[in-house]
Amino acid sequence: MSIPIQVEGLTVSYGRGAKRVRAVQEVSFTVAEGECVGFIGANGAGKSTTIKALMGFIFPEQGETRLYGAPSGDPEGRRHVGYLPEVALYYPFMRAGELLTLYGSLSGLTRADLRRRIPIVLEQVGLGGRERELLRTFSKGMQQRLGIAQALIAEPKLLILDEVSAGLDPLGRHDLRALLQELRKAGRTIFFSSHELSEVESLCNRVIMIDQGRLCHEVTQAELQAVGRKQSLESFFISTVRGGAAT
Amino acid sequence: MKRGRALWVIARSVMLEAIRRKEIYLLVAACLLLIGLATSVDFFGLGGLVKFYRETALRLMGTFTALAVVLLAVRQLPREFEQRTIYPLLARPLPRGLFVLGKGLGVLGAALFCYALFMLIYVPGMWYLEGDLAWRLLGQHIYLQVLQMGLLTSGAFLLSLLFSPDAALTLGLLLYFASGLIGQVALTLYELTNAAGRLLLYTATYALPQFVLFDLSGKVLHSEIWSPLSWPVMAALTGYAMVYSGLYGWGAYALFRRRPL
Numbered sequence: 386m387s388i389p390i391q392v393e394g395l396t397v398s399y400g401r402g403a404k405r406v407r408a409v410q411e412v413s414f415t416v417a418e419g420e421c422v423g424f425i426g427a428n429g430a431g432k433s434t435t436i437k438a439l440m441g442f443i444f445p446e447q448g449e450t451r452l453y454g455a456p457s458g459d460p461e462g463r464r465h466v467g468y469l470p471e472v473a474l475y476y477p478f479m480r481a482g483e484l485l486t487l488y489g490s491l492s493g494l495t496r497a498d499l500r501r502r503i504p505i506v507l508e509q510v511g512l513g514g515r516e517r518e519l520l521r522t523f524s525k526g527m528q529q530r531l532g533i534a535q536a537l538i539a540e541p542k543l544l545i546l547d548e549v550s551a552g553l554d555p556l557g558r559h560d561l562r563a564l565l566q567e568l569r570k571a572g573r574t575i576f577f578s579s580h581e582l583s584e585v586e587s588l589c590n591r592v593i594m595i596d597q598g599r600l601c602h603e604v605t606q607a608e609l610q611a612v613g614r615k616q617s618l619e620s621f622f623i624s625t626v627r628g629g630a631a632t
Numbered sequence: 633m634k635r636g637r638a639l640w641v642i643a644r645s646v647m648l649e650a651i652r653r654k655e656i657y658l659l660v661a662a663c664l665l666l667i668g669l670a671t672s673v674d675f676f677g678l679g680g681l682v683k684f685y686r687e688t689a690l691r692l693m694g695t696f697t698a699l700a701v702v703l704l705a706v707r708q709l710p711r712e713f714e715q716r717t718i719y720p721l722l723a724r725p726l727p728r729g730l731f732v733l734g735k736g737l738g739v740l741g742a743a744l745f746c747y748a749l750f751m752l753i754y755v756p757g758m759w760y761l762e763g764d765l766a767w768r769l770l771g772q773h774i775y776l777q778v779l780q781m782g783l784l785t786s787g788a789f790l791l792s793l794l795f796s797p798d799a800a801l802t803l804g805l806l807l808y809f810a811s812g813l814i815g816q817v818a819l820t821l822y823e824l825t826n827a828a829g830r831l832l833l834y835t836a837t838y839a840l841p842q843f844v845l846f847d848l849s850g851k852v853l854h855s856e857i858w859s860p861l862s863w864p865v866m867a868a869l870t871g872y873a874m875v876y877s878g879l880y881g882w883g884a885y886a887l888f889r890r891r892p893l
Binding site for chain 1: 649
């Protein structure tokens with residue numbers, strides 16, 4: 386099986402002419418099968434841009450990104466991916482079940498699969514029994530839970546989650562952490578960005594740090610454990626970014 | 633994933649939106665009110681006004697359906713970008729071309745639903761007035777209207793990717809309502825202008841579809857003197873619509889294919 390995520394020399398710019406801004410510069414990393422990798426950085430550091438390039442939503446100026454060996458623009462590469470966008474609204478005129486039917490069908494699930502999976506994923510994200518409710522009645526936190534449900538609907542091998550805990554209350558974050566732990570134990574590959582560094586610390590076996598569009602540090606599981614003994618990931622991250630350490 | 637199923641689920645979501653939102657019902661209600669007013673003329677004792685009813689109803693149905701198509705089509709893609717609903721959709725193994733095609737088919741489906749509602753009133757109205765439905769001509773008129781809806785949909789998609797949603801809506805409606813006028817002006821100016829002007833007129837005439845070709849309401853109205861169109865003419869009109877829909881649709885796809893999201 387190919388490597389789930391490969392990013393090689395990725396450079397992405399926005400704007401034209403004098404207003405051109407490099408959002409990501411020469412970023413390279415891989416995520417292997419079964420890994421749980423946290424992607425952290427300050428606001429505007431380039432996390433979402435990297436993830437969008439990975440999903441084929443934006444096009445690199447240089448370098449390439451691959452999902453399971455397929456270039457990111459190739460729909461084939463997205464066959465085994467569940468994705469949660471940083472910010473997304475879900476069609477307010479739809480019911481939760483209808484939305485999951487739409488996404489599940491596009492992922493290739495049959496009607497029988499959908500009948501089986503929809504109640505399961507809604508239960509997993511704490512929205513059990515809300516299949517018939519219109520999304521316009523959903524709060525921000527419920528929308529985020531639904532976003533996680535749509536990422537899980539087709540039982541993807543790779544989960545790419547952008548700002549996964551955004552909009553969730555402490556209870557929601559606790560449930561999410563438990564869910565991600567469960568998925569990790571089940572052997573899923575998880576790549577996620579988050580500002581909740583305690584969450585990253587508890588879940589990941591590797592952390593990639595990005596600052597001003599460049600990778601500034603990569604912390605392995607052993608380093609994470611060593612860091613955990615001395616200081617929190619948060620203080621390590623702050624000292625790394627402020628100290629300007631580079632790989 | 634089967635392509636047909638993907639197209640269907642995307643189209644279904646567009647139709648669901650059109651049906652659950654209020655705009656389409658407002659259009660249908662406004663149109664039916666106007667048709668109803670036309671019908672009420674007979675209640676005032678002014679018999680023999682079947683033609684008046686037929687003309688009013690067919691024209692209004694065509695206009696309101698075109699309005700529904702443009703309103704629905706111009707907002708499909710911009711709203712997906714604006715509300716970021718496009719990300720979870722395109723995160724699936726779904727090619728962008730299939731996504732645009734599914735959206736287009738959804739708009740067409742919603743427009744057909746709208747037109748079917750109009751017909752549900754028009755046909756009983758004609759029976760009530762004991763008028764001749766002129767089935768064959770009416771059938772051809774409906775078929776050409778469907779082709780026109782497809783053409784309008786692809787044109788509106790292209791405009792929505794080139795301009796802001798408001799500008800695309802204005803331009804779409806302007807081109808639809810003014811296409812006949814533009815054709816007439818082109819004919820008048822042709823004899824008066826120089827070679828460069830004629831080239832410009834030719835370009836305008838061929839770049840813009842002639843929507844008037846898809847409107848047989850005048851022939852349905854005077855069905856006693858008009859015969860149904862021959863099959864070669866219908867085939868030519870079908871080809872004409874296909875070429876323009878294809879060109880506009882391809883243009884929309886070409887713009888969308890490389891658009892950063």
